[in-house]
Amino acid sequence: MMDQPRFFGAVEAGGTKFVVAIGNDRGEIVAQERFPTADPRSTLANAHAFLRQQAHAFGTLAAIGLASFGPVVLDKDSARYGFIARTPKAGWSDTDMVAALAREFRCPIGFDTDVNAAALAEHRWGAARDVRNLVYLTIGTGIGGGVIVDGVPIHGLMHPEIGHIHPRRHPLDNGFEGVCPFHGDCLEGVASGPAIVARSGAPLLQLDEAHPQWTIEADYLGQLCAQLVLTVSPQRIVMGGGVMSQARLFPLIRTRLLHWLGGYVDRSEILSDIDRYVVAPELGDDAGVCGALVLAMDALTAATEATSASMRNAGSSAKSAPRSPTSRSPR
């Protein structure tokens, strides 16, 4: 059994679309489907139907990973673990994302935010393979970030919600109120895709190089990067999402990051190698679903370790309990 290829289920639950997939432990996607995010009942039913069908096709699923838009409840001691918390997305507040999956598939279920998952994927297989501390940012309809410290995503009280920090306003942008329903002119309110359209009447793609929007956007995102350098000290910042598909933004953002740091962080990675410090994702649009795959693999590892530990404990208190040597983790 152990030498057979193992397959994992992956669900990227996004605010506008769901991506469901089957993959292996090398990050290879072998089946995939996507559909728009509608109401929770029908959308989750679609996801479950895909996994059920594929589980038959691939024998069984070793584990399932679920990477969800947020905010979500990640505290395993909470009765609401696996829920979407209060969200402006109509109908989705208090949706239990995990329980029905666990009931039906009876395998380990990994669960985290979509951005933490994408960060894990870029760490495992992408642009941050060689570091242990990174931030993954997505700049699109909203702005979000996943933070990995020493290989593990930050949860804490809830999870980061980086998009809602308040950057210092750019002098060319003082008249703009911002579009965030909570804060008006927080970062998401002034630098997300909808903010760009609200301010300039068109997405970045359609604005010529001389348009002040480029300057404004790069400044806000440079401030974001600077705040992150000073607060979580990442070894790399990976920036994806629809807005960042405009590759011209990268050098502008790097310049503003250096401006806001003002020479204070005396590290060659920043001072002389900034092109490798702020980078595009390598997994592109697949970062989210590959992240769900990592969540599945990590959930399986955690379950296996927990089983080994409880078997060791059982073994130490009752030496005669049957134990399989192959099920123990390597030493």
Place this chain on the structure above:
Amino acid sequence: MMDQPRFFGAVEAGGTKFVVAIGNDRGEIVAQERFPTADPRSTLANAHAFLRQQAHAFGTLAAIGLASFGPVVLDKDSARYGFIARTPKAGWSDTDMVAALAREFRCPIGFDTDVNAAALAEHRWGAARDVRNLVYLTIGTGIGGGVIVDGVPIHGLMHPEIGHIHPRRHPLDNGFEGVCPFHGDCLEGVASGPAIVARSGAPLLQLDEAHPQWTIEADYLGQLCAQLVLTVSPQRIVMGGGVMSQARLFPLIRTRLLHWLGGYVDRSEILSDIDRYVVAPELGDDAGVCGALVLAMDALTAATEATSASMRNAGSSAKSAPRSPTSRSPR
């Protein structure tokens, strides 16, 4: 031997004063001395002399912890591990803080920033005993912060330098340029003790309650807390340092934190229990030196575990190697 009380050396290397102490693993300080920070050679010689003398008095030191002003090099793979990096403090750039201690005392040496150490101490013995994720802030001559994620301080590329983020400027404070030599009006430039004096002509203590300085200061520190909630998601924020000795600031800061979050983080710890979320240190002025004690204890634990692991490895390749069962870590 194992049942004898164990003593640890602790050095808090601050920018204005050094505190050197001997303590036990319950955080009790049994000997202590403090002296002003002068040039590196004489200051470190003072610290070493104290430890040498006390090591004689207490038999031996099990380990030494060194909590230093920064920036410092924490990357153990770096040739400059244990150094102070480039610092505006005259004479101290590129000082090797750890090597001479290790040479003389031949025991495990723990090393981290003063603020990470203080955060560890408040986590072990103080105001954040019941959580695993916290931030410790000091607002004084400078502004610094230590970030603990799942019980471990963040290092990453370097370590956090939270004092140098750029808060949004307060409308009552637009004329003030700030005092940070690197950035002018970064947080440290507008909210540290020297900033308050530069702006108002006196420290907070001497300004009456109606002085706008209170409003300005609370707003900047409330922004800092909000950025931290959104970026590292702490379960508690502990605020110390000279400026925070004005207890009147706490309720003002909490109000501004709630303002800047704008209801977005839907957690009862913040929405209904903010008085227990943003708190004063319990260890007061001892947080730094107690933190050095934690660094020492953690260094001893790490060294013991490394020894156990290498003995296990040696044991598995050469079964006849002598092993003491008491030196193995518990399973």
